[in-house]
Amino acid sequence: MSTTAPAAALLAYEQLAPVYDRFTDSYDHDGWVGRLEALARRHGLRGRRALDVACGTGKSFAPLAGRGYDVWACDLSPAMVAQARRAARAVPADRVVVADMRQLPELGAFDLVTCLDDAVNYLLDDDDLLAAFASVARLLAPGGIYLFDANTLATYRDGFSSRATFERPLADAIWRGETSGPIAPGALCSASIEIGGPGAAVSRHVQRHHPEATIRSLLTSAGLDCRAVLGQSTGGLLHEDADEETHTKLVYVAQRPA
Numbered sequence: 543m544s545t546t547a548p549a550a551a552l553l554a555y556e557q558l559a560p561v562y563d564r565f566t567d568s569y570d571h572d573g574w575v576g577r578l579e580a581l582a583r584r585h586g587l588r589g590r591r592a593l594d595v596a597c598g599t600g601k602s603f604a605p606l607a608g609r610g611y612d613v614w615a616c617d618l619s620p621a622m623v624a625q626a627r628r629a630a631r632a633v634p635a636d637r638v639v640v641a642d643m644r645q646l647p648e649l650g651a652f653d654l655v656t657c658l659d660d661a662v663n664y665l666l667d668d669d670d671l672l673a674a675f676a677s678v679a680r681l682l683a684p685g686g687i688y689l690f691d692a693n694t695l696a697t698y699r700d701g702f703s704s705r706a707t708f709e710r711p712l713a714d715a716i717w718r719g720e721t722s723g724p725i726a727p728g729a730l731c732s733a734s735i736e737i738g739g740p741g742a743a744v745s746r747h748v749q750r751h752h753p754e755a756t757i758r759s760l761l762t763s764a765g766l767d768c769r770a771v772l773g774q775s776t777g778g779l780l781h782e783d784a785d786e787e788t789h790t791k792l793v794y795v796a797q798r799p800a
Contacts, residue, residue, distance in 0.1 A: 548644075553746075555618070565735070570777065575605035577780055588685065597638065614637045620640050652683060665750070679765050692792050698751055
């Protein structure tokens with residue numbers, strides 16, 4: 543497994559943790575996760591024990607806890623986990639742990655595993671992606687659902703190119719795309735977030751675009767069945783006609799065979 547990708551992602555989110563909630567203040571996590579849960583139910587989700595991988599500050603698992611799920615969560619970044627533990631009123635602090643998604647700890651069997659907001663794109667090669675899928679498969683109960691998203695080509699071309707600059711005054715942060723030249727399937731892309739204005743910390747984000755065919759193949763290799771692929775547009779809206787060129791993310795629904 544690669545050591546570069548986790549180290550880079552860890553550094554990026556350790557730096558971003560203090561402003562992450564303000565930087566994502568406009569996201570409707572409750573509505574988004576509610577739609578994703580309904581999608582998982584349509585594809586066979588039955589139980590209510592859930593694991594949120596790459597949980598960040600807890601915004602992605604709070605809606606599940608609010609819907610009555612028995613929630614566990616993990617993230618690579620200790621700083622993000624610390625934020626999540628402080629914010630997670632409905633989830634005991636000892637159920638939010640530091641963990642690498644490629645080597646998840648033995649936490650029991652889960653009916654639902656989520657991994658949201660392009661976390662899998664920080665895995666920069668197929669071996670790491672397969673390790674993450676296999677790690678999830680090991681923790682899924684028979685018939686359990688794995689639901690995750692991945693950035694599309696449209697997102698990398700619009701948000702990670704050298705032309706992209708988005709300012710978020712509330713969080714005192716500026717997003718800058720760093721990738722130049724054509725962005726093709728499987729491309730390695732990067733962007734940086736300046737935190738606190740010029741001369742302050744820079745959180746640098748390196749990701750790889752993972753084509754749908756690659757993800758489907760690696761899910762199969764990990765022993766999981768890919769049940770559906772949907773497109774997602776701004777606002778967390780889901781579309782049956784997934785399109786790399788127009789949607790911001792592709793949402794994958796996989797299942798461990800019963």
